[in-house]
Amino acid sequence: MGYVLKREGLDRALAALSKDYLLYAPVRKVGEGRFTDVDVVRYDFVTDASGLELDAKSDYSFKELLTPLSQTLFYFTEDAVREAGGPGAPGAPAQAADDRPVIVFLRACDLHAVKRLDQMYLGNGPADTFYARIRDRVRFALIGCTQSFASCFCVDMGANVAPEGWLFSLETSGDDFLCAIADESVKAAFAGAASAEKDVTPSHVTKNEVHVRTPSSVPASIYKDPLWDEYTNRCIRCGRCNIVCPTCTCFTMQDVFYTDNGRVGERRRVQASCMIDGYTNVAGGGQYRKSAGERMRFKVLHKVWDFRQRFGYDMCVGCGRCDDVCPEYISFAACVNKLTDACEREEAQDE
């Protein structure tokens, strides 16, 4: 079951959905990239198709909704604490009281990433209430992948086919848009706006240019392997790889006392990066993993080994954003392959 829509029809369908939902989708932000007159594609709220970017991979992921870059959890005065609100309508401050459910437009790999976020925030000890509060409101729309992007390796990570759990799909087809309906509740919004009915199956990628082999076992000796050393020199510890990653979940807290009244303030939760200085700093000035090589080891093993040890599947979904964003052209995919080669080499030596 599905529809063919013209751009104008898609505008109408999204406008109809906007009555009941907030729409959170990849948007091309013109000129907001690192360099002059370079765009960035990142997530934002939309109300029609004009800002929607369905053809490029988003540089930053949808996770900024579920785990905001910077999120005020509560405000405190001398004797009272007030919890902050959740994400709001487009243009409105995040604290605005808009409790509509949110439809997040994302690709198959990112829908797999949601499972990882849920695992960490909901299925790893007590549920995180601030995460759950947003997560409960989130529904999904699947963006079909008509092609693999240059750095994708979703096939090797098993994240190229979307799991269940999306309401409808959307992808471009020439000048038109194709939409598959998976949930009857959103059918009406499209039925009135479509130019034709059609059986639509969301496109997915079956082959990537990039291939990644994850290790089947990791010997303890890998922690001292010289393979990490090159990253100590190459990596500038900027943490962009973590920030764009749809599965990175680390955060830190900021307790802030307002400058004009030091007895009033707020507690913020901000995304953290295991590559950036300050991560796991401890009392007395101690710092685990000082060098970038050690940090790279921690990150890479977490993505393709340690997480699997605990939950039975790999954390990385192969979206390749970390490879795209790295200013030093460090490839996570290449590093995983180097790791796997080293593991096999060291295991062969042991036998």
Added chain:
Amino acid sequence: MIQDVNVKALKKNAFRYSKVRGETASRVRVPGGLVSAKSMARIVEIAEEFGNGEIFLTNRQGVEIPGISLDDVPKVNALLQQIIEDTKINQEDTSQGYLASGTRNVVACPGKRLCPFGCYDTTAFAQRMDHEIFPNNRHVKVAFTGCSNDCAHVALNDFGIIGMTEPQYDPARCIGCGQCVDWCQRRSVSALKLVNDKVVRDEDRCIGCGVCVVYCPTRAWTRSPEHYFRVKIMGRTGKQNPRLAQDWLRWVDEDSIVKIVKNTYAFIEEYIDPNAPEGKEHIGYIVDRVGFDEFCKWALEGVELPEKCQRATRVYWDGKRYDRDNSLR
């Protein structure tokens, strides 16, 4: 053999007076320092056919082809024609080669086309400027550089144009990692600090270099949609009083800069020393003579500077006065 050459006309035609009797060098103009491979190949052809097979890369990004016989000037001009058209140099008469040499090649660093720090399209602005001011026999030097690094050495020009961006900050995207603060200190002017884990920018100190934007991992820092400029004026090298250009305008726009530079030609015509050798005098010496206010009056004629633009009402230059005393004690 009679060799009767109008040397003044030769020079204005962008051929150099050579110390080698009977020879000259063709000065190829390359506004913005960008030349097509095709034109470069034609320059090579001229050097091999009419020159001595060598090519000088000049300090102002032009090219000089030495070893050309004075007799071959018309033939070289004919070959230069395709290069002149390719580089889009103004030319009312298409049979005579370059129509002036006084207004020097307009220099530009690669700017945003290549450089991560470039704040605007330096090449395009240089080409536009060349189109607005060339050909002209007055000795005017204009240079463009993409950011405050000033790789194009614009501080040695009459007009040095430096790109700026006004950093835009979205606190909701800021995780307080402090990398912008750190890099601003290490690469720029320490205009940023963390207050309550968010970044505060000292607007007066900020030079709009965009280093914070380049290093921000989250896009909390982005560039302003508008491209802004800092204009330094009246820098020069030379025998008498070489000096660096000084800041005159900050947060100014492209159109105002074009008008100001064009206006300056009328100022030169009005006040140039009638005895200046070959009608060439650095504009700075004219400004020194007639006063900065008079220069401003002429340069700003019909210019409405944007509200955001800051203008220095007094500009002071230094530099050694070699025309006074040079003994090193």
